[in-house]
Amino acid sequence: MQAQGLVKRYGEREALRGVSFSAAPGELVAVIGPNGAGKTTLLSILAGILAADAGAVDVEGGAVGWVPQQAALYRRLTVEENLLLFARLERHQDPRASVEQMLELTGLGERRGEIVARLSGGNQQRINIAIGLLARPRVLLLDEPSVGLDPRQRARLWEFVSGLADDGTTVIFSTHDIQEAERYGGRLLVLADGESLFDGSSAALREAVRREAPEAADRDFETAFVAYLHHRGH
Amino acid sequence: MRWLLLKDLQILRRSPLQAVLLVVYPILIAVLVGFAISGDDEKPKVAFLNEVPADSRISVGGEQLPSSNVSERICRRVECVDVASREEAEAKVSSGEVLAALVLPANLVDRINSLSTLTPGVPEVEVLVSEDNSVKAGLVDDRIDALLAEANLAVARRIAKEGSRYLGLVINGGKLELIGQTFPILGLRASAEILAALEPALEPQLRPALKQVREFADEARDNLDVAGPLIDRLAQPIAVKKVAVGGEAPPLETFAIAVAATFTLAFVTVLLVAGSLALEREENAFPRLTRGLVSREALLAEKVLLGVAVGLVVTLLLLAGLAIFAPLAWERFGLWLAAIVLGAAALAAAGAALGAAAREVRAVALLAFMVTLPIAFLSLIPSGAVGSGLYDVIGVVTALFPFKPTLEAITAALDSTGDGIGLPLLHLAVLIAAYGLLARLALRRFASV
Numbered sequence: 001m002q003a004q005g006l007v008k009r010y011g012e013r014e015a016l017r018g019v020s021f022s023a024a025p026g027e028l029v030a031v032i033g034p035n036g037a038g039k040t041t042l043l044s045i046l047a048g049i050l051a052a053d054a055g056a057v058d059v060e061g062g063a064v065g066w067v068p069q070q071a072a073l074y075r076r077l078t079v080e081e082n083l084l085l086f087a088r089l090e091r092h093q094d095p096r097a098s099v100e101q102m103l104e105l106t107g108l109g110e111r112r113g114e115i116v117a118r119l120s121g122g123n124q125q126r127i128n129i130a131i132g133l134l135a136r137p138r139v140l141l142l143d144e145p146s147v148g149l150d151p152r153q154r155a156r157l158w159e160f161v162s163g164l165a166d167d168g169t170t171v172i173f174s175t176h177d178i179q180e181a182e183r184y185g186g187r188l189l190v191l192a193d194g195e196s197l198f199d200g201s202s203a204a205l206r207e208a209v210r211r212e213a214p215e216a217a218d219r220d221f222e223t224a225f226v227a228y229l230h231h232r233g234h
Numbered sequence: 235m236r237w238l239l240l241k242d243l244q245i246l247r248r249s250p251l252q253a254v255l256l257v258v259y260p261i262l263i264a265v266l267v268g269f270a271i272s273g274d275d276e277k278p279k280v281a282f283l284n285e286v287p288a289d290s291r292i293s294v295g296g297e298q299l300p301s302s303n304v305s306e307r308i309c310r311r312v313e314c315v316d317v318a319s320r321e322e323a324e325a326k327v328s329s330g331e332v333l334a335a336l337v338l339p340a341n342l343v344d345r346i347n348s349l350s351t352l353t354p355g356v357p358e359v360e361v362l363v364s365e366d367n368s369v370k371a372g373l374v375d376d377r378i379d380a381l382l383a384e385a386n387l388a389v390a391r392r393i394a395k396e397g398s399r400y401l402g403l404v405i406n407g408g409k410l411e412l413i414g415q416t417f418p419i420l421g422l423r424a425s426a427e428i429l430a431a432l433e434p435a436l437e438p439q440l441r442p443a444l445k446q447v448r449e450f451a452d453e454a455r456d457n458l459d460v461a462g463p464l465i466d467r468l469a470q471p472i473a474v475k476k477v478a479v480g481g482e483a484p485p486l487e488t489f490a491i492a493v494a495a496t497f498t499l500a501f502v503t504v505l506l507v508a509g510s511l512a513l514e515r516e517e518n519a520f521p522r523l524t525r526g527l528v529s530r531e532a533l534l535a536e537k538v539l540l541g542v543a544v545g546l547v548v549t550l551l552l553l554a555g556l557a558i559f560a561p562l563a564w565e566r567f568g569l570w571l572a573a574i575v576l577g578a579a580a581l582a583a584a585g586a587a588l589g590a591a592a593r594e595v596r597a598v599a600l601l602a603f604m605v606t607l608p609i610a611f612l613s614l615i616p617s618g619a620v621g622s623g624l625y626d627v628i629g630v631v632t633a634l635f636p637f638k639p640t641l642e643a644i645t646a647a648l649d650s651t652g653d654g655i656g657l658p659l660l661h662l663a664v665l666i667a668a669y670g671l672l673a674r675l676a677l678r679r680f681a682s683v
Contacts, residue, residue, distance in 0.1 A: 047525065048525050048526070049521045049525060063526075066521075066522065066525060068518055068521065068522065070518045071518065072517065072518035072519050072521065072522040073517065073518075073519065074241065074245060074517055074519060075517060076244075076245045076248040076249065077241065077244055077245065077248070081241070081244060085237055085238075085240075085241050086522075086527075088237045089237060089238075089523070089527040089528065090527065115248070131522070
């Protein structure tokens with residue numbers, strides 16, 4: 001996936017100011033930054049939900065799977081009915097087989113007949129991701145996927161997502177959690193006020209923090225990252 | 235699209251309250267309207283105290299007229315509850331057992347007979363009514379006025395008929411029955427003939443005087459011939475000639491059924507479609523769907539189809555229920571379908587526009603009621619009930635919403651004698667296109683995150 005010079009304006013406010021980046025197959029890219037940095041706007045443009053005012057997105061040969069921050073599914077349908085609906089809409093040749101595959105992948109086979117509204121937030125998020133995967137995407141976009149999940153659910157989620165990347169899917173996710181980004185993101189893209197401040201590995205980011213905010217270099221990574229943003233004028 | 239439709243029906247099935255309402259609502263409306271239209275024959279109860287002696291008769295010229303059966307006439311129009319006294323009549327009115335009480339006093343006929351004497355009295359009947367409710371009091375006044383007008387007319391016709399008979403005797407002659415005796419009456423016609431026969435036998439100097447008398451008899455006879463029909467008309471001088479202009483109105487019960495069906499169709503369809511579209515956004519599913527799985531146009535078409543399908547089933551259920559109470563023209567079923575399907579599609583398109591504009595399910599429900607209810611009531615205002623300028627404004631407003639054309643189409647489909655169905659269907663087709671376009675434009679706001 002390649003994004004070139006993406007700009008998005010909401011009235012006078014510029015939510016994205018010429019953001020460019022690329023991601024290779026099997027890469028796990030974490031998009032991090034404070035509130036209002038433009039993370040959701042960037043993912044929405046990559047997903048095709050929003051149109052950019054300038055710039056272009058190019059996805060090489062495949063669909064983009066999108067998992068919005070809030071679960072996008074029908075709470076009055078069962079787990080199975082949700083998966084079956086989207087498998088049919090994705091025009092799978094054998095929608096029921098795809099549903100079985102997703103139920104196995106998410107570990108929700110035993111709860112297939114339950115109404116989604118009665119499931120925990122974590123389980124709803126798993127179905128949300130599974131629906132995103134039904135597009136059989138080359139690129140999977142996850143907007144703050146771990147929000148509201150307990151540590152065990154998070155661990156299962158990242159195990160699941162890492163497995164997808166290992167299989168060659170490009171995964172781009174946004175998060176507030178610096179530790180999570182450092183742990184699971186092979187690459188980090190730092191946004192602040194719509195600007196791209198950094199694009200590289202977590203080790204390179206630590207180096208950049210040490211260089212630009214040396215007074216915070218010995219502190220924990222989150223504190224050091226905040227100091228780095230401050231030094232960059234955000 | 236069919237999978238989305240299946241999904242919406244599954245969601246509908248999962249909402250027990252909504253599903254029950256969709257079934258119960260038309261049944262309830264059908265029963266209420268059914269009882270209302272089949273209750274036409276039910277007469278209001280009126281306590282009736284007739285103190286007039288049974289052998290009393292209205293007299294003309296000393297002769298008693300046959301009974302005009304006033305009490306019988308009254309009791310054909312209302313359900314008479316016979317009471318024995320004024321106190322009993324009062325008690326029944328106070329308790330609400332009867333709408334009013336009508337008392338014919340014992341001297342009523344005497345007072346009517348006194349009208350032709352030198353000391354005329356005022357014939358009066360007494361009406362007892364509870365004034366605790368102004369609407370009810372007005373209704374009673376109207377009913378009693380109508381009843382008394384009918385009674386007065388019956389008496390007047392009887393008197394006029396007798397007057398005409400006496401006039402006939404004066405003109406043509408005959409026999410007059412009076413106080414048990416029969417008197418021969420020569421009549422003007424025979425008098426003139428006798429005078430004409432006598433004329434040649436008279437002295438020439440007497441003939442001019444006789445000629446004057448004979449001419450007077452001829453003129454009197456000719457002019458009194460004209461007076462006969464005039465006396466007949468005195469009982470009801472002004473006759474009503476009713477001419478239907480601008481199409482014939484459907485029978486009241488057909489119109490009531492059409493109104494019930496349109497109300498049901500409008501509320502079910504508008505609320506369902508508007509709510510279902512807003513739910514797509516509340517469930518965050520809209521962006522996911524429109525990322526390439528379903529076009530916005532297809533999503534709108536699916537919602538309209540949902541509204542048409544559910545609206546059609548509910549309305550047919552309602553009509554089937556109403557068929558128990560009133561005969562329906564089942565041979566016009568094809569036209570019913572055309573009217574309901576196009577009406578439902580137009581209402582669904584309007585619902586989609588409302589749902590897309592309001593975006594939230596609760597706001598949608600409120601907006602749908604706020605728009606549909608006043609438009610429905612405005613659509614029922616007949617011409618002449620308000621000023622012409624205001625009526626024109628109402629006409630424009632109601633033409634912009636699908637309720638009135640749907641009502642017109644369903645009325646035309648149910649009633650073979652009324653206006654044609656073509657124009658309302660064309661109107662609905664235009665509204666489907668217009669509201670579809672509006673809904674599509676309003677959907678742009680759905681994309682904002």
